[in-house]
Amino acid sequence: MASIILITLKGIFRDRVFQGIMVTALAFLLIPVIASLSMRQVTELSLTLSLSMISFILLLLSVFLGGTSLWKDIERRYTSSVLGLPLSRQRYLLGRFGGTALFVMIAAVVLGAAAFAVVLYSSAIYPPERPVIWSTMGLCILFDALKYILLIAVAFFFSTVSTSFFLPVFGTISIFLAGGVTQQVYEYLRSPASKSLSPVVKQIAAGLYYLLPNFGAFDFKVNAIYGLPLHVEGLLLTLAYFVVYVGILLSISAAIFIRREMR
Template sequence: MLFFYLKIYLKQRFLVGYLGFVSLCLLGVPLLSRFSMRQVQELAVTMSLACLSVSGLLLAILLGAFSLWHDVDRRYVLCYLSLPVQRRVYVRSRFGASAIVLTAFLLIVGIVASLVIPIASSFYPSERAFVWSTWLLAMVLIWLKSLLILALSLMLSSVATSFFFPFCVSLAVYLAGGVTQQAHDYLHGSYGAQFSFALRWCVDLFYYVLPNFSLFDLTPQTVYSLTVDYGDQFMSIGYGMTYTFFLLWAAVAVFDRREIS
């Protein structure tokens, strides 16, 4: 079923149009980065990483939220499940096909961004040497973050009866998961004593339950060529893979028990 869903995705004109739009935005980075008088390279890297992260986020949410909900809403899932295919195989095939499409998309966009940065840097060479190994690691972390979001939206889609529920909740979890680390550190710092115990308990709950997306952010290190602690980054990679597998397991478990009529 994996190749069957891949063929379906390849026929989607939306993916081609979306890829073209994101690539066109990246091609405008050298022009926009020239508005910075002395930090052309830094601004180009920042915009490229932001474009990669946002485009991967939106595509992951759309693929995860639309896939299961569309099949259930149109009753296509009844035809698929009438075949000698288990539900868990169906969900894993959906995730696998979506993950391959998402990976191919980020790979192409990442190549375009890698070509754009040297062009922008040639206008006003930076005093800092650009570290390509950090750039590649940043792209890997963006890819893992997008896979985690894909698994989250797929899990929510396995219980949803509308498209907007997994889409909105996935977006809200992403926004909340990006600030829980800062909120946790602030409340447990020297200024945290002035806040109530209930507020700190709620923040701690969100900190430990929601995925910590700040672990996948290497923007400062990539932009300013700072030293990277590869031990911490390998832990972030393991954290992302573990969380993704857990969400995929939850999606399979929930959809396996869902009543479909």
């Protein structure tokens, strides 16, 4: 499986995805200039823009790499030759997933380093009212990466059930958007404002809340930007949620992939 991970990683680098990220990351150079337009929170704005940019790049990576990895292999008939080797389909799937996830992690580390440099520069020129808590910033980026690895698992799940490129890509984007608001919807349902809703709608919404991945839980941007304290218990629970949810998705994906007929 390690070799599949390595091959996947090499493949992504060969496709010049990393160079693409580096070119996009040049936009980091503009962040201090844009942030200096802020009246009272230059460093905070630098952090906001840096973290949003990392999040956006990781989103593109996870949707496109996650959504096209299996599809490309099947389309190129690469799978049939690889699966002829003494390698189980599960291991192949997990290897592909592991390689893509590892690449997203590497990208997060590199982009995170750029963000650290940008924020360090901004905070040196415009010292913030509250000092930047670097560990919170690091954790925020780490959990962002985990969120997108979870999204890759969603993309892989769609790839195993679909024969085209569209379902994995657009399905993943839809799940990403829906997963970002489930918490809000759930809180609304529990508030008195939702009294007028019919019980059926409420139950469907509550069902979706438990079914869809809760991406809101991985968002610690506000803590990183304004130096708000993080709660260890919350972080551990989110981490456990990540492990379990990815486990479920990969298990179902593997079960489908084993039964799938290859051309």
